[in-house]
Amino acid sequence: DKLVSGMVANGYEQAFAERTFSQLEGFGSYGFPESHAASFALIAYASSWLKCHHPDVFCAALLNAQPMGFYAPAQIVRDARDHGVEIRPVCVNASRWDCTLEPAHDESRFAVRLGLRMVKGIANCHVATLIAARANHPFTSVDDLWRRAGIPTAALVQMAEADAFLPSLKLARRDALWAIKALRDEALPLFAAVANRSDQPVSELQEPVVALKPLTGGGEVVEDYTHLGLSLRSHPVAYLRDELRHQKIIPCDQLMSARDGKFLETAGIVLVRQRPGSAKGVMFITIEDETGIANLVIWPNLYEKQRRIILSSGMIAVYGQVQREGEVVHLIAHRLADMSAALASIGGREAVFPISRGHGDGAKSGGGSDPRETLGRAPRDIFVPDRHIDGIKVKTRDFR
Template identity: 25%
Template sequence: MESIDTYIKNRKHPENTTYKTEKLRDILSVTRGCLIYQEQVMQVFRELAGYSYGRADVVRRAMSKKKHAVMEQERKTFIAGAQERGIEASVANSIFDDMSSFASYAFNKSHAAAYSLVAYRTAYLKCHHPCEFMAALLTSVLDQTAKVCGYIGECERLKIKVEKPNVNNSFAGFRAKDGKILFGLLAIKNLGRTLIKTIVEEREENGEYTSFYSFCKRIYGNGFNRRAVESLIFAGALDCFSLNRRQMLMMLPSIIEELDAQRSSQLGGQMNFFNLLGEEEQQGPEVPNVDDLPQEERLLREKEVVGFYVSGHPMAQYAELAEKTGCTKLFDLSDGNSYSDNDKVKILGIITSVKKKMTKKNEEMAFLTVEDMTGSTEVLLFPRTVAENRALIQPSNIVSISGRLSLREDRDPSVVCEQLSPCPSGAEEVTAQPKKKTVHGLFLRVESEHCGEKKRADNLLSIFEGRTPVRYYYCDTQKYSAGNTATEINEPLIQELKRILGEKNVVIQ
C-alpha cells in the first residue's frame, strides 16, 4: 500500500525512478522501481544474494506468513551473499526490510492478473447493470447474514429498492426485475429447498396465491410444516393476503388440522361435502378479529427468521443524525479498506445483546452486540465503563460509542469502547416525536386473583408457551397483574379462554 504513491509518481515521471542498487534496475524497471510481484522478491534473492530457486521460495513463504525467527536468520545470509556481489551491507539490509514489509501483501503475477480481470468485470457490471449485479451478489452470500445486511445497505445507497419477501413474486435467490430486487426466500430460516421449489413451481403452473388458506392448501404435503409457514408469516412473505400476521398465526393450527383431516379422508377413500367444492369456494377457518402484532414484536420476529429487519429498522429514524454527527457505518468496519487496526471510530446503534463476564479481580466487564442499518459489531466494555453506565447497558437502548477498532485476522472486527453515552442531543431535530407507549398483550378480566376461572385460565395458558405478555385485570381490586406470564396466541386458545371467562373478558391488544 505504501508503494502506491511512489508507483503513480514514477509512472507520470519515469525519469525520477531510482534504485537502491543498479542490480535492481532489470528486476524492477517494469514496475516503476516498486516491488509488486512475488516473483520479483524471489528474483532479488537469487540475483543479489545467490539463492537457489527452492531456497528463495522458502524465504518468500516465511515472509508471507510472518515467521520472524526464520526471516532474521535469512537476513544475515542475504546480507552476506549481497556483500559477496559488491553490495554494501546497509543497502542490502534496507532492501531486505523492503521485501519483508512487502511480501505479506504481494501476489504472484498470475494471481494479480486474475484479480485485476475480476475487479474490472465486477466494476463494469456494478456500473452498467447495478440491479442485476447486486441481486447476484446477495444470492452469493445468502448464508452470511452480516454480508446480506451490508449489501442491502449498499442497495439503499444506490437507490435500488429491495422488495420484501413475497410468496407471489419471490424465488429461491434474489432476482432483479424492473429496476428492483425481489427478495430471495432462501434467506428466510426454517425454509427447506423442497418447500421453496414447491412454492415457486405451484405459482408458475397455477397462478398467484389468492388467500392464506389457498396458499396452505396448494403447497400442503411438499415440505409443508407449521414452523416453515410461521417463518414465512414472521418474515412478511404472506402480507400479500390482506390479513395481519397475528390473524394468520391464529388461523394456522386450524388450517393444518383441516388439511390433515382432508388428507386422511382421501387416503381412506372417503369423500365429504367439502371435497366436492372448488378451491375458491373453500374459505378455510373464520378470520379472528384481532389487531396485528405490535411493531416491536414484528421487527423482533423478522430479525429472528431473516437475520435482519425487513419492514423497518429501529435505527431508521436516526440515520440522518448518524450522518450529521460523523458516525461510522458498521459495514465499513469489515470491508478491509476503510479502516486499520486501532483507528478511532464513533458509532451510533442499538444494543441487541449484552453478555457480562467477571474478571480475575472480580470486576464486571461486558460484550455488547451493537447494530445500525448496515450491520453489527461487537463492543468491548471494561469494568470502569460498565460501572459508570449500568442503566444504559440494556438491549434495545440507542447508544453513541467512541472507541478504537480492533482488527484481527482470525476474528470479526470489534470496537474497544472508550466512551459510552445515550443517543446524542439533537435527535429530536431530525426524528419524529415518539408516540405514547402502548402496552400490548393478552388481557383477561377475572373476579379476583384466586377465583376458579383464573386457575382454569392459568392451566390453559401453561400449555401454549410463547412471548406474548398476559395481564389479568382483577375486578375486586381494580388492578392489573404484573404481566410475568407469556403465551403463544392462537385461535383454539382464544376460543377456550372466551368460553371460560366470557366473550367480553378476553382482549388482544
C-alpha cells in the same frame, strides 16, 4: 541483473544493490505472489464496476451468496436502497428460493425481490414444492396454498411470521398465523375428497371472521428482524429518534458532516467490531442508525474500562471527538453507554433486539490474543444470562 545494474547506474554501491536484491529475493519466497495480487485486483475492480453500474444485480448476488462477507443482509439491503434500488418483500406468490430481479418503474434497472431463502428456518425442499404447486396459478388464500402445495403447517407458520402473505394475499402477519391455526398437516378425508372434485378450494373449517389487533410499527420491525434478519419498513433506531434528540444525541449523518475536533454524542446499532493484531489493541466499531453509519475508534484503555458494554451491546451511545481527514471521518470515543434496553423497547418487549451479526463478529466468534475473547457462546449468554432468549439480537461482524 536489471535491478543491480540499474541501481549502480543511479549511483548506488554494488554491494548495497546486491544486498537489496537478496532481501527482495528472500521476501519473494513467502510474500504475496504477483498472481494473487493481480487476481485480487481484478476481483476488486470487477466488483466495484458491478456495484457502480448494476447495484440491483450486485445486491441480489450478494444476498444469494450468504452466508459470506463482511456485512449482514440488512446492511446490504440498506446500502442498495440508498443507491436507488427498489427492494420488494418476501411473497408466497412472487418469491423463489433465491432473490430474483423483477421489472421496476425505472427501466434503467431492476427491482430485487427477496427470496424465501431469507425466511429463517424454512427448508429448501418445502419452498421447491411450493413453487412447483404455484406454477402459473397464484395462490388465493392460506387454505388454497396449504391444500395445493401440501407442505407442513410449520413451513406456513415460518412464512407467515416473515410476513410473506401480505404482499399478494393482503393478509397481515397475525391474520395469517390465525388462519394457519385452523390447519393441520393432513386434510380431513371428507373435505379432501370434495376438494379433489371441485375447481374451488373447500375450507377445512368455517370460522367467524376475527379482527385481530394489528402490531405496532416497532413490533412489526422487531418481527421482521426476528424472522428475516432485516426490515423494509423502518430502521429500528428511527423509533427512538425523539428520545435520542431529547438527550442531545445526534444522528450519524450529522456526525459525518461535523467539523474536525468537535465533541458530540451519537448512537446506533453495532454492525462491526474489529480489533486487528496490528492495531496495538485499538478497536474499530461501525454503528448504524436510520441516517447512515459512523465509525468509532476505541483506545485500549477505554476498551479495558468498558469492555462489557463494547462486546455485549446491541446498540450503543458514544460521546467523543470528531477526527476528520478529508472525507474520512472517525469518532474518537471517550465514553460509551449501553442502549440495548431502549432498542428492545420498540417492540414492547423486554428482550434483546435480534439483529443479525456477520461472520466477522469477533464478539460472537472470538479471536485475538486475549483469552477472555475466546467466546464459545453469544455475548448475551456470557454477559447477560438473565435476558430472554426470544427477543431480537443484533448480529455484528467483528474482527478481533
